[in-house]
Amino acid sequence: MTKLATSTITTHVQRLHAERSPDDTGEPPVVVFVHGLLTDSLASYYFTLGPAFAQAGVDVIMYDLRGHGRSDRPATGYRLEDFVDDLVALLDALGETRRVHVVGNSFGGTIASALDAWHPDRVATVTMIEAEPPVERWTGHMKGGLADAKEQLVRDEVIGWISDRYGAHTAKLSRGAGRILQRTTLAEDVASGRVIDDDLGALTAPLLAIFGDGSGLNRQVPWLEALVERCRTVVLPDQGHSVLVERTEETRKLVLDWVREHHALTGAVR
Known part of the structure; x- marks a missing residue:
């Protein structure tokens, strides 16, 4: 390699x-x-x-x-x-x-x-x-999806559901994503550019x-x-x-x- x-x-x-x-x-x-x-x-x-x-x-x-x-x-x-x-x-x-x-x-x-x-x-x-x-419709998809993720990925029951369905690693990544969304303006910025x-x-x-x-x-x-x-x-x-x-x-x-x-x-x- x-x-x-x-x-x-x-x-x-x-x-x-x-x-x-x-x-x-x-x-x-x-x-x-x-x-x-x-x-x-x-x-x-x-x-x-x-x-x-x-x-x-x-x-x-x-x-x-x-x-x-x-x-x-x-x-x-x-x-x-x-x-x-x-x-x-x-x-x-x-x-x-x-x-x-x-x-x-x-x-x-x-x-x-x-x-x-x-x-x-x-x-x-x-x-x-x-x-x-x-294109413009892409921003609509992103705005809705990121707003939902920002709300949901800080909830323990949501992370638990992700863990049960997709495994502990994916749940860990999802929890990290929730922290990024809470601590930055990413959710608001991506769809406004x-x-x-x-x-x-x-x-x-x-x-x-x-x-x-x-x-x-x-x-x-x-x-x-x-x-x-x-x-x-x-x-x-x-x-x-x-x-x-x-x-x-x-x-x-x-x-x-x-x-x-x-x-x-x-x-x-x-």
Whole structure:
């Protein structure tokens, strides 16, 4: 397994915990993995896609979002554009000038598509795994869901129900998410930030969108295919929202093939 180097990157606003593979020879593609909200961290990629991509000759960057994992947890500043600005600042701090392939799971996919919309010069491709682009209706989904989570995840009976149904580890993560929501303005900020137009004209990079057929997010497929010029969608059967964890091998192959296809490189991706 290729070792990923751990570092703390100090940007102009945050300290972000990041891990990346050692520099390779030549010009390998660089893939940035962006995790989901509240119960997630870069660890989800460490145990799924990250090391395998590094072994395949890809330059891998994984990091904890603000408020998550080992990154700073400010009391405020959780609008979508804040997360996107952090990613740009991280790339700058790492001296990364290549266009990056951005892979985002759940909320991470929204960050990835927003980076494409607002900083197209930084993006080679976007992969959204069980995610939505940041259009107006997305903010409605997030506002309701986060408000409910803020209320419910401080209740012992709710955490107990989660433990009984999904196990102690998930219950621990859920309790931690409740603390984040109580101690920060994340629930209020995420749904109040910048959005893109419903016509998706701001999305110009090639887009791979992967969904489970049971989550409901796959209803976006006709819309994405009609409006994003270079779009490929994949719907995995008998699968809910946890695509990354439960369908790791399929996801790994889909995304690695996507990166290979869109990166003009000989020999660096094996």
